[in-house]
Amino acid sequence: MTVTDTHAAAPADDHAPSPAVDFDTDPSQYRHWRLETDGPVATLVLDIDPQGGIVPGYELKMNSYDLGVDIELYDAVQRLRFEHPEVKSVVVTSGLDRMFCAGANIRMLAASPHSWKVNFCKFTNETRNGIEDATANSGQTYIAAVNGTAAGGGYELAVACDQIVLVDDGSSAVSLPEVPLLGVLPGTGGLTRVVDKRKVRKDRADVFATRSEGVRGETAVKWGLVDEVAKGSVFSETVRRRADAAVAASGRPDDATGVALTPLKRTSTDTSIEYTTVAAALDRDGSRVDITITVPNEVPPADAAAAVAQGAEYWPLRLTRELDDLILRLRTNEQFLGTWVFRVVGSHETALAYDAQLRDLADDWFINEVNQYYKRTMKRLDVTSRSLVAVIEPGSAFDGFLAEIALASDRQYMLEGVYEDVDPDAEPATVTLTASNSGPFPMGNGLTRLQSRFYGHDDELAAVEATRGTALSTEQADDLGLVTMALDDIDFADELRIMFEERASLSPDALTGMEANHRFVGPETLETKIFGRLTAWQNWIFIRPNASGPEGALRRFGTGQRADYDEKRV
Numbered sequence: 001m002t003v004t005d006t007h008a009a010a011p012a013d014d015h016a017p018s019p020a021v022d023f024d025t026d027p028s029q030y031r032h033w034r035l036e037t038d039g040p041v042a043t044l045v046l047d048i049d050p051q052g053g054i055v056p057g058y059e060l061k062m063n064s065y066d067l068g069v070d071i072e073l074y075d076a077v078q079r080l081r082f083e084h085p086e087v088k089s090v091v092v093t094s095g096l097d098r099m100f101c102a103g104a105n106i107r108m109l110a111a112s113p114h115s116w117k118v119n120f121c122k123f124t125n126e127t128r129n130g131i132e133d134a135t136a137n138s139g140q141t142y143i144a145a146v147n148g149t150a151a152g153g154g155y156e157l158a159v160a161c162d163q164i165v166l167v168d169d170g171s172s173a174v175s176l177p178e179v180p181l182l183g184v185l186p187g188t189g190g191l192t193r194v195v196d197k198r199k200v201r202k203d204r205a206d207v208f209a210t211r212s213e214g215v216r217g218e219t220a221v222k223w224g225l226v227d228e229v230a231k232g233s234v235f236s237e238t239v240r241r242r243a244d245a246a247v248a249a250s251g252r253p254d255d256a257t258g259v260a261l262t263p264l265k266r267t268s269t270d271t272s273i274e275y276t277t278v279a280a281a282l283d284r285d286g287s288r289v290d291i292t293i294t295v296p297n298e299v300p301p302a303d304a305a306a307a308v309a310q311g312a313e314y315w316p317l318r319l320t321r322e323l324d325d326l327i328l329r330l331r332t333n334e335q336f337l338g339t340w341v342f343r344v345v346g347s348h349e350t351a352l353a354y355d356a357q358l359r360d361l362a363d364d365w366f367i368n369e370v371n372q373y374y375k376r377t378m379k380r381l382d383v384t385s386r387s388l389v390a391v392i393e394p395g396s397a398f399d400g401f402l403a404e405i406a407l408a409s410d411r412q413y414m415l416e417g418v419y420e421d422v423d424p425d426a427e428p429a430t431v432t433l434t435a436s437n438s439g440p441f442p443m444g445n446g447l448t449r450l451q452s453r454f455y456g457h458d459d460e461l462a463a464v465e466a467t468r469g470t471a472l473s474t475e476q477a478d479d480l481g482l483v484t485m486a487l488d489d490i491d492f493a494d495e496l497r498i499m500f501e502e503r504a505s506l507s508p509d510a511l512t513g514m515e516a517n518h519r520f521v522g523p524e525t526l527e528t529k530i531f532g533r534l535t536a537w538q539n540w541i542f543i544r545p546n547a548s549g550p551e552g553a554l555r556r557f558g559t560g561q562r563a564d565y566d567e568k569r570v
Contacts, residue, residue, distance in 0.1 A: 023328050026079075032069045041089050063096055066108045082366075082369055088246060090141070090143070091239055098147075098148040100148045100149060101151070109554060119331060125189055145236075149171070153187065163227050166230075168217055178209075181557060182554050183546045185541055264321060279292050279294075288339045289339070291340055292343045303361070323377055324376075355436050374401065378443075383531045387503050389412075407449035432470065447522050452519070454481065516532065
C-alpha cells in the first residue's frame with residue numbers, strides 16, 4: 001500500500017489535489033494489524049502505528065484509524081477467506097491496554113477534503129459489510145474482543161462482528177460520541193447497526209448516541225450493545241469459548257488447501273490502467289473511462305480441485321480481483337472521470353461455461369468464495385458514484401454472471417445488426433441470461449438486478465426469466481426491456497457521443513443523487529440504509545458549518561473551545 005503525496009499536509013479545500021492511493025498490500029507490509037492463525041481460530045490484532053498515517057499531518061493516537069488502516073483490514077479479511085479455509089472463527093482485538101479503538105482519526109477528518117472523507121467512509125463501510133458477509137456466507141464468525149474502550153468507529157468495527165465481548169474493568173466502555181462531540185454522525189454504520197442489527201430500543205439508542213462517555217459493564221449487555229462482559233482475569237477464556245463454539249458450528253473444510261492472493265499484474269499510465277483481463281482507457285477530455293473485460297479462450301478447469309490448482313489465476317477470481325482493484329483506484333484517484341463505459345468481449349461459449357461452473361460447483365468452499373467475492377464487487381459497483389453505461393455490440397459476451405455488469409449499469413446500448421463498414425460478416429450481438437441472474441449475486445436491497453430493473457412488473461420479469469439459456473438478439477432484448485436503446489450502426493456512434501457529452505454537462509452532485517435513487521428500489525435493508533439514508537445525511541452534515549465550519553464541532557474538537565452552532569433545525 002502506497003500513497004503519492006500530491007497535496008499539502010492538511011488541506012480542507014475540496015478542490016485541492018488528493019493523494020493517489022494504492023490498495024496493494026499483504027501481511028508482510030502491514031503497519032497497523034497483526035494477522036495470527038491458530039488452527040481454526042485466527043486473531044486480528046489492531047496495534048496502530050501512530051506515525052503511520054496514509055498522508056502526513058496527523059498522529060494516529062489511541063488506535064485511531066484512517067484509510068490506510070482499513071486498506072490493511074480489507075486485505076486481511078480477503079486473505080482469511082481465500083488463503084485460510086481452515087479458519088472458522090476470527091477474533092478482532094487490540095494490542096493496546098485499555099483502548100480497543102478510538103475510531104476514525106479526528107485530525108484527519110477535520111483536515112481532509114470532503115471527497116476524501118466520503119470515499120474513506122464508503123470504503124470503510126464496504127469493509128465492515130465484508131466482515132458480516134464472511135460470517136453469513138463463508139463460515140468465518142467474527143468476534144470482537146473489546147479489551148478496552150471502543151469509541152465511534154471503534155465500536156462500529158466491533159458491531160460489524162457477529163459477537164462482542166467487552167472487558168469489565170470499571171472503565172472500558174462502548175460509545176458513539178460523534179453527535180455530542182463532533183457535530184456529525186457515526187460514519188460507518190453505527191446508528192443503523194445499533195437498532196437494525198443489535199435491536200437496541202430506539203430510546204436507549206438515542207441516549208447512547210448522545211452520551212459521549214458511552215455505556216459500560218452490565219448496562220451495555222442489558223441494552224444489547226454487547227453480548228457479554230468479562231473480568232480481565234477470564235476475558236481471554238471467555239472469548240476463546242465463543243470462538244470454539246463458532247468453530248464447531250462452521251461448515252468450512254478442515255483440510256482444504258488455501259489459495260494465495262498473489263500480487264496483481266497491473267500497468268498504469270496517465271491514460272490507462274491495464275491488467276491481464278481488464279483494461280481501462282482514461283479519456284480526460286471526455287470525463288470518461290472505457291473499461292473492457294476480455295473473456296479468455298481457454299475452457300474452464302475440469303473440476304473444483306483443478307480450479308483450486310489454478311489459484312489466483314482461476315479466471316473468474318482473476319477477473320473479480322482486477323475489477324475490484326480498478327473500481328477502487330478509479331473511485332479514489334480519478335474523481336473527475338464521471339462516466340464509466342463497460343464492454344465485455346470474447347467467446348459466448350467460454351463465458352457461459354465459466355458461468356455454469358460457478359453455479360454447478362457453488363458448494364465447494366473455493367468456488368463459493370469466488371462467487372461471494374464477485375457478489376461483493378458488483379455491490380461495490382452499485383454504490384459507486386459514477387454514471388455506468390454498458391455497450392453491447394458484435395463480439396460482446398455479456399452472458400450469465402457477466403450480464404450482471406450490464407444490469408448494474410444505468411443505461412444499456414445495444415447495436416442492432418453489425419458495423420457494415422467495419423465487419424459486415426460479424427455475428428450480431430446477443431445477450432444470454434442464466435440462473436446466475438436470478439439469485440447468486442443480489443444487490444444491497446436483497447433483490448437481484450433483474451428484480452430491481454422490473455420492480456413492480458412481475459409479468460415482465462417472468463417473461464425475461466423464461467428466456468434463460470437463450471441467446472437474445474438485439475430485437476428480443478429490446479422487446480423484453482433489457483436494453484435502454486437498440487440502434488443500427490448508422491445512429492449508434494452518434495447516439496453514444498451525444499449521450500456522453502450530455503452526461504458530462506450535468507451536475508455531478510445531482511447525477512450521484514439521481515443514480516443512487518434509481519438503482520436501489522424496493523425494500524430497505526441494513527446495507528441500503530447505511531449507503532443511502534445514513535451516508536446521504538452524513539455527507540450533508542459533513543459540509544455544514546455546524547460540523548466543518550471554522551467554529552464547528554469537528555474543527556474545534558480538542559481545542560478546549562465549544563462549538564458555536566447555528567441553532568436552526570432545517
